Amino acid sequence: MSSPKTHAAAAEEFLKDEARTLWHDETLWHVRQKRDTAAQKLPEWETLRNQASQIKDYVLSHLDELLVQFEKNALANGVEVLWAKDGKEHNEHVYRILQENHVKKLVKSKSILTEECGLNHFLEEKGYDVVDTDLGERIIQFNHQVPSHIVMPAIHLKKKEIGEIFHKHLGTKEGADDPGYLTEAARIHLREKFIQANAAITGVNFGIAETGGFVVCTNEGNADMGTHLADIHIACMGIEKLIPRAADLGVFLRLLARSATGQSITNYSSHFHRPSPGKKMYLILVDNGRTTQLGREDFRNSLKCIRCGACMNTCPIYRRSSGFSYGSTVPGPIGSILSPGIDLNKYSTLPFASTLCGSCSEVCPVKINIHEQLYKWRQVIAKEGNPQLAKKWSMKLAGKVLGNPAWYNFMGKTARTMLKITPDSLIYSKVNAWGKKRDLPEVPKESFKEWYQKNRKNE
Secondary structure (H helix, E strand, O other): OOOOHHHHHHHHHHHHHHHHHHHEEEHHHHHHHHHHHHOOOOOOOOHHEEEEEEHHHHHOOOOHHHHHHHHHHHHOOOOOOEEEHHHHHHHHHHHHHHHOOOOOOOEOOOOHHHHOOOOHHHHHHHOOOEOHHHHHHHHHHHHOOOOOOOOOOOOOOOHHHHHHHHHHHOOOOOOOOHHHHHHHHHHHHHHHHHHHHOOOOOOOEEEEOOEEEEEEEEOOOHHHHHHHHHOOOEEEHHHHEEOOOHHHHHHHHHHHHHHHHHOOOEEEEEEEEEOOOOEEEEEEEEOOHOOOOOOOOOHHHHHHOOOOHHHHHHHHHHHHHHHHHHOOOOEEEEEEEEHHHHHHOOOOOOOHHHOOOOOOHHOOOOOHHHHHHHHHHHHHHHHHOOOHHHHHHHHHHHHHOOOOOOHHHHHHHHHHHHHHOHHHHHHHHOHHHHOOOOOOOOOOOHHHHHHHHHHHHOO
8 A cells, every 4th residue: 555645745736836835825824914903993803713712622621511402402493403423424314315205316515524524425426416515616626626714715716717617617708707607507516406306414613502503604595405405404513613602602703704705704604403394303423533533632622622713824834735635624733633643543644734923813712722742743653653663763773863962063063164165056956855945044154052152252
């Protein structure tokens, strides 16, 4: 079996297109700036972040009790509640529901959880045409891709490329890339799918233990269109998405959209409590490694995530390497914490795809200590994982040098001398990956220690 591609190797593919890399970087930084502007308009912003973090702390400490309460209230509302230990069981639940209700056609709104479980592929193998109704999701579905961002799934594509995709799949005019024209074509296409669908699948942004209801946030209203027209509503929810009370919802709704896109609130925050007369509502509660993560003291806070994507928009690595370089459902800094907990070998390079600058932690609306957890994963990987031998021995050598003043002084002088006489063709060879996109600074004549000692004598 071939070893999984490292983040660095995957990022190198994206970086070959310098114009796209620059555009991707600037576009996401613009979203980050919109987030800052929206946050600064609320004097109580930091208070909201503290409240959200504390509520999530309570949820993680009382998750068993809240899940029981949530299930009890949802059942009382007439919702059929199912439990899934992993993605396979989740997918089998969905398939059984579709079969039992003789569903022929279905629509799906954006759901990171169903991406995580591989639901689309599973149902397609069973003969279903799964129609993603979020515009960005539909675009990448046409393009046979997975989302590169959890909020803006097609952010890696330019409008010209989207125009070509729509021309191929929807028959729009060749070369047309006007957003209004393309959006109208998508509306016409999706409206037919909504009308024909027997079942609608949605994700869940927040489950409310107190009421047994749940909330789905969208900007396009596609979740509402699907669930209102179809007779079957299947809601798929990670068990960490709970909040205790309906009163807590206001805290998170004020944080979510501002952190994600700089909006004051999502266009549609849809509340679901019970099925309409003559219809059915199913709620699938999914673990898929969440309780394992909950048991990791250093990483349990990652389960506070409300999937806003703010950490991705600010991360200098994500912005310049795209979501595809991570090879995981949730990319970026938060994905680099969650994914190693699922498969340490496959995702062992992700915690190193960070400068540890802390910007991700600064923008996180629920105050997850993301950069600290990335550092802790590095320690775990170095101890339990399978680090590259070259890196392992170079770090051991560095430890010996840095731990011995005489060796440190000798190696410093040697390095300064060698850098002065070595040709650039050797310094910036393929061996020196660091030098591919960087120039070394001018080599100093002496170390700071030597300069200090000389000047101290002169005084």
